[in-house]
Amino acid sequence: MGKLFYVIGKSATGKDTIFQKLLENESLALKPLVLYTTRPMRAGEEQGVQYHFTDEAGLTELQNAGKVIELRAYDTVHGVWKYFTADTEATDLEKYNYAGVGVLESYRALRNYYGAERVIPIYIEVEDGERLQRALDRERGQQEPKYAELCRRFLADSEDFAEEKIAEAGIEKRFYNRDLKESIEKISAYIKEHK
Numbered sequence: 001m002g003k004l005f006y007v008i009g010k011s012a013t014g015k016d017t018i019f020q021k022l023l024e025n026e027s028l029a030l031k032p033l034v035l036y037t038t039r040p041m042r043a044g045e046e047q048g049v050q051y052h053f054t055d056e057a058g059l060t061e062l063q064n065a066g067k068v069i070e071l072r073a074y075d076t077v078h079g080v081w082k083y084f085t086a087d088t089e090a091t092d093l094e095k096y097n098y099a100g101v102g103v104l105e106s107y108r109a110l111r112n113y114y115g116a117e118r119v120i121p122i123y124i125e126v127e128d129g130e131r132l133q134r135a136l137d138r139e140r141g142q143q144e145p146k147y148a149e150l151c152r153r154f155l156a157d158s159e160d161f162a163e164e165k166i167a168e169a170g171i172e173k174r175f176y177n178r179d180l181k182e183s184i185e186k187i188s189a190y191i192k193e194h195k
């Protein structure tokens with residue numbers, strides 16, 4: 001029986017960086033949990049790599065089959081784009097171990113669907129001041145920095161990851177992402193123990 005190691009945490013805690021490093025670590029043999037999206041494929045993207053690209057009809061079909069585990073909809077300037085996790089043959093938890101990345105809500109949905117023994121949360125933390133600095137540094141490096149969005153997310157994090165919500169979700173173990181290399185080592189050891 002495989003497990004899903006699901007990396008969660010507030011914005012700019014290093015989730016994506018950690019997720020990529022875990023996938024690169026061959027000794028962990030983790031497959032990526034690839035989300036589905038209804039947004040159009042961008043240049044350079046590949047079907048099934050960044051996302052499983054689908055459309056509203058594809059989503060409806062999966063919903064009718066009871067295969068959509070969690071879904072988030074974003075009202076963008078191009079219309080509503082949906083991102084969701086679905087239980088399809090692309091994810092074979094019977095055979096393989098997976099790594100995924102997401103938010104507290106999506107973790108709860110996955111845990112309710114697959115069961116707590118199969119979905120292991122990897123909760124990442126960084127002190128708020130340091131986290132804001134990292135978010136700012138990352139944004140400054142973008143062609144069109146979106147500082148207002150950065151602030152909105154930073155403030156929303158306090159609510160989305162309120163201590164009572166973390167406790168409610170049953171998250172006990174936390175990883176503090178100070179030194180990246182050290183964090184990866186600790187998380188990798190934890191995954192090996194829980195595989």
Ligand SMILES: Nc1ncnc2c1ncn2[C@@H]1O[C@H](COP(=O)(O)OP(=O)(O)OP(=O)(O)O)[C@@H](O)[C@H]1O
Binds near residue numbers: 009011
């Ligand atoms: N231990 C670390 N020390 C310093 N910088 C780090 C560390 N870990 C990650 N970073 C940097 O912090 C920034 C945020 O990391 P990353 O994008 O992986 O976070 P995230 O949690 O996926 O963010 P978001 O949810 O906002 O997309 C990146 O620029 C990354 O290079």
